Amino acid sequence: MPHVPTTGQIALLIVSIALFAIGSAISVSRIWFERPWSRLAAKACDWAAFFVAVAVLVWHSIDRGSWLPIENNFDALIWLGLLLALFVFYVQRTRPIGGLDWFIMPIVILLLIGAAVFGRTKPHEYAVEGLWAWVHRVTAYGGAVAFFVAGAMGAMYLLVNRRLRRKQPLPSPHPLASSASSTSRTSR
Numbered sequence: 001m002p003h004v005p006t007t008g009q010i011a012l013l014i015v016s017i018a019l020f021a022i023g024s025a026i027s028v029s030r031i032w033f034e035r036p037w038s039r040l041a042a043k044a045c046d047w048a049a050f051f052v053a054v055a056v057l058v059w060h061s062i063d064r065g066s067w068l069p070i071e072n073n074f075d076a077l078i079w080l081g082l083l084l085a086l087f088v089f090y091v092q093r094t095r096p097i098g099g100l101d102w103f104i105m106p107i108v109i110l111l112l113i114g115a116a117v118f119g120r121t122k123p124h125e126y127a128v129e130g131l132w133a134w135v136h137r138v139t140a141y142g143g144a145v146a147f148f149v150a151g152a153m154g155a156m157y158l159l160v161n162r163r164l165r166r167k168q169p170l171p172s173p174h175p176l177a178s179s180a181s182s183t184s185r186t187s188r
Contacts, residue, residue, distance in 0.1 A: 003064045005056075005074050005119045012056045013078070013119075017112045019049030020085075024105045046085070046105070053082055053112065074119030081111035 005013075023045030030038050057078055061067050085108045088101050 003060070003072075005060055006063065009056050009060055009063075009074075010116050010119070012052060012059070013112060013116050016049045016052040016056065017109055017116070019045050019052060020105060020109050020112065023049060024101065024109070027101050027105075042101075046089070046101075050082060050085055050089075053078055057082075072119070074115050077111050077115035077118065081108045081115070084108050084111070 023042045026038055026042040026045065030042075057075065060074060084104060088104045088108075091097060091100060
């Protein structure tokens with residue numbers, strides 16, 4: 001039987017949601033007035049919210065007696081929200097994009113609110129057959145394929161971007177063409 005989250009776990013998740021919302025509000029307030037402490041305060045709220053949500057996951061896993069991450073709605077939505085938050089933290093740390101957190105962090109907050117609302121519902125057994133099962137399978141596998149294609153395209157972009165920064169030409173498919181162009185350069 002799947003374990004539903006306790007009232008304490010929901011309350012702690014609400015604290016995490018509030019901290020994410022405060023961090024987002026501080027970040028958005030930087031549009032109108034920049035204070036020296038605002039960037040640090042927004043990051044502190046976001047990281048505190050992240051660790052509070054991780055504590056909720058650990059507490060819920062201990063209660064269930066299982067560390068398998070995605071067994072119910074509560075765990076799945078919290079994990080999705082935390083992974084999305086980690087993505088934002090990473091991007092803002094390595095190559096800051098102004099305003100990225102203004103668009104992504106509300107999605108994190110909505111995922112955590114969804115975990116609090118739908119976490120008490122028992123997961124449904126997928127015994128429904130027919131059109132719904134077919135549509136579910138096609139979209140699930142199609143989404144996985146699209147994710148892998150997007151990952152490959154992202155890796156390709158990173159490699160090409162690195163080569164462009166270093167000004168390295170791509171290897172030519174015709175070895176004679178590349179050697180002829182190199183000999184014409186040396187003869188000049």
